[in-house]
Amino acid sequence: MTETMSRAGGTGLPDLMERTAALYDRVRHVIPEVEWAVHAADVEAILDLKRERNAVILAHNYQTPEIFHCVSDIVGDSLALAREAQTVDADVIMLAGVHFMAETAKLLNPAKTVLVPDLRAGCSLAESITAQDVRDLRSQHPGVPVVTYVNTSAAVKAESDICCTSGNAVRVIESLGVDRVIMIPDEFLAQNIARQTGVEVITWAGHCEVHERFTPQDIRQLRVDHPDAVVLAHPECPPDVVAEADTSGSTAQMLDFVVTRRPSTVALITECSMSDNIAAQHPEIDFVRPCNLCPHMKRSSLAKIRAGLESLTHEVTIEPDVADRARRAVERMLAV
Numbered sequence: 489m490t491e492t493m494s495r496a497g498g499t500g501l502p503d504l505m506e507r508t509a510a511l512y513d514r515v516r517h518v519i520p521e522v523e524w525a526v527h528a529a530d531v532e533a534i535l536d537l538k539r540e541r542n543a544v545i546l547a548h549n550y551q552t553p554e555i556f557h558c559v560s561d562i563v564g565d566s567l568a569l570a571r572e573a574q575t576v577d578a579d580v581i582m583l584a585g586v587h588f589m590a591e592t593a594k595l596l597n598p599a600k601t602v603l604v605p606d607l608r609a610g611c612s613l614a615e616s617i618t619a620q621d622v623r624d625l626r627s628q629h630p631g632v633p634v635v636t637y638v639n640t641s642a643a644v645k646a647e648s649d650i651c652c653t654s655g656n657a658v659r660v661i662e663s664l665g666v667d668r669v670i671m672i673p674d675e676f677l678a679q680n681i682a683r684q685t686g687v688e689v690i691t692w693a694g695h696c697e698v699h700e701r702f703t704p705q706d707i708r709q710l711r712v713d714h715p716d717a718v719v720l721a722h723p724e725c726p727p728d729v730v731a732e733a734d735t736s737g738s739t740a741q742m743l744d745f746v747v748t749r750r751p752s753t754v755a756l757i758t759e760c761s762m763s764d765n766i767a768a769q770h771p772e773i774d775f776v777r778p779c780n781l782c783p784h785m786k787r788s789s790l791a792k793i794r795a796g797l798e799s800l801t802h803e804v805t806i807e808p809d810v811a812d813r814a815r816r817a818v819e820r821m822l823a824v
Contacts, residue, residue: 616694655738
């Protein structure tokens with residue numbers, strides 16, 4: 489008997505499909521039944537493993553629907569995951585996302601085992617800047633506080649005064665009560681936030697490989713093809729793209745807008761799975777999908793989550809001195 493069949497109770501596919509039918513109902517609008525037949529065994533095995541390991545799964549909004557809706561315990565944007573990570577009552581945290589998110593969970597839960605499905609799940613923003621770069625910026629701009637986007641390594645956070653997310657960046661910067669800040673590493677996010685705060689923002693030339701690919705022409709063509717669509721852009725997009733959109737916001741703010749306003753047609757200018765995850769719960773809304781895939785987010789899969797929980801790999805660790813300093817920057821953000 490294979491391990492999959494053992495985890496599935498030793499029965500055939502029809503019984504497995506019946507046992508997981510309630511879970512499939514959550515995603516039937518975005519996942520064909522034939523595809524669910526491939527996912528069902530892993531989903532059931534992961535749910536069993538969570539109980540055995542006293543584990544929880546935190547999933548970012550860019551995870552695929554079968555992960556986001558069917559095996560995760562906590563879902564959200566970077567800010568929500570950071571906040572909720574503090575409340576987790578479990579021995580093991582599996583972070584279905586990218587490496588810096590798992591590091592943040594570890595910073596806030598130093599005594600817990602924190603796993604990530606694939607150690608190669610990185611981030612172009614996190615890779616665009618180093619701790620030494622931050623020290624160099626401080627020497628060039630003495631006394632100017634460093635506000636660091638959470639899409640960075642723990643080593644970079646450790647060199648910072650406070651962290652922020654795309655959802656709370658304005659509030660974080662305004663809380664400092666200064667006229668000038670260094671905001672790293674996302675140049676476009678910093679430029680978009682600067683327009684909202686009136687604070688001079690010194691930027692770093694880091695970009696999200698997903699959002700930097702959108703262009704103003706993409707939005708203009710979208711409006712020709714779908715004149716009734718409401719266009720929401722992520723603030724990691726270039727400023728001229730944000731200017732073409734109807735509004736801009738973090739993934740959590742996008743979700744709130746769609747759920748509360750209920751536009752008949754909407755285009756989310758961000759990573760593809762965001763639309764899928766909202767559409768799963770709101771099939772009455774027509775989602776135009778001019779989206780780009782994040783290759784790092786897509787390194788997570790049910791199979792890798794299952795394997796990680798079975799063998800307790802891949803564990804995320806941080807050097808204690810780095811962790812202490814990085815944790816302070818994250819906690820300052822959460823206190824705002």
